[in-house]
Amino acid sequence: MKKIILLLSLKSFMFYSQVGIGTTNPDPSSVLDIQASSKGLLIPRINLSTNPVANPQKSLLVWNTDTSVYSEGFYYFNGSIWKRLESNTVWNTTGNTGTSEANDFLGNIDNKSLAIRTNNITRMRIGSEVAGNSFTNVSISLNPSTSYTGSIVSANNTLDVQSGTSAANVFGIENLLYLRNGSTVSSTFRALRNRLWNVQTANYPNVVGTLNEYRGEVTAISSFKGFTNTYDFRAGSNTTEMMGFSNEFTGQINGTITNYYGFYSGIHSSLSGYTNYYGFYQPNIGTASNRYAFFYDGDDTNTKDVVVTGTGRIGVGTNAPHSNIQAEGSLSMKYDATGTATGVYNITDNNYTVRIFNQVSSINLPNPNTCKGRIYILIGSNGIAAKTITVSGGAVIYDDVSNVTINTISSGQRYQIQSDGKDWIVIGN
Incomplete structure (x- = not known):
């Protein structure tokens, strides 16, 4: 039965x-x-790291107890890997609430890089650390597969500080690198690196490595700097070469280049309301013999050294000038002739040597108290009649040798005069 x-x-x-x-x-x-009113279903509890399931079938469900590789929770086998069932620890694409800054994060807990994609193409990768080898923090890449008529932007940073906002500091980009005691860099240490490579034959109307632009209206700014670079080296630093700004052009130039600038600085002349206006400004660098406000290193054959030392001396053909101006080679001073000019010929700061012809009626010199130290050479051309010489401001031309005041210049006369800040003094004839 x-x-x-x-x-x-x-x-x-x-x-x-x-x-x-x-x-x-x-x-x-x-x-x-x-069905039960006070009991549940107990799924097998397995450590997937130390006791993996042999030949798991697709859709197999287990509770993983391991926390070293996987996080604890329900996992199912999708046919190739174990996948964790979604829970309230998964970030919601429409936003999350009740988060904890100390415990909640986006990312992983293993040493694998994290990729962010759109259109199944990696746009950003947050790197991983390979101990003793390499470390990458953030990598942003763009590899367009088609042509575009709009803008192509690798990284765009926009900060909109609204009206009424009060802030101690506002930074568009702040990058800080620390090298601690014992750290060594065998090659190059860069806080910021910007590279632009053009390997195509296409024409580009403008190519800019770095663009820094500021626009402001009705602003009160105590100090404005388009670019600032500060070095603070402490005791014990061993540096072979240090450059505040380095700009190098290397490689081969093909085709035609209209203008080629190693350094270009332009300020709009429409600026108004300024106290001082500098195209280039170099603060005091001291008087040591090896300090230069400017140094052009010539090859000493076809090109000459041109320097401005810390003491303000200018050297051409020498990098150690012993005088305020020292030129190793020829000098050229401006030469002018009155030519066909008529009436009063006014000598200005654009003249040096002036040859006087008969067509002019007189010569007028600038006020000596406006140009102390300036030198002129006046030449009376052969055959001219005596020409009157006047001096602005009521000053005179005085010759110490003959103890006379010079009022005219005639044919065959020559005067080299210099301003003493009060009168013009004859220093040669």
């Missing part, structure tokens, strides 16, 4: 293919229907 009952039970299971636990009426849509 028992055998008959068992046979009938098995036959009923084969007909309906349903199992009910805690119920005699399992849901028709289920294979297994478990």
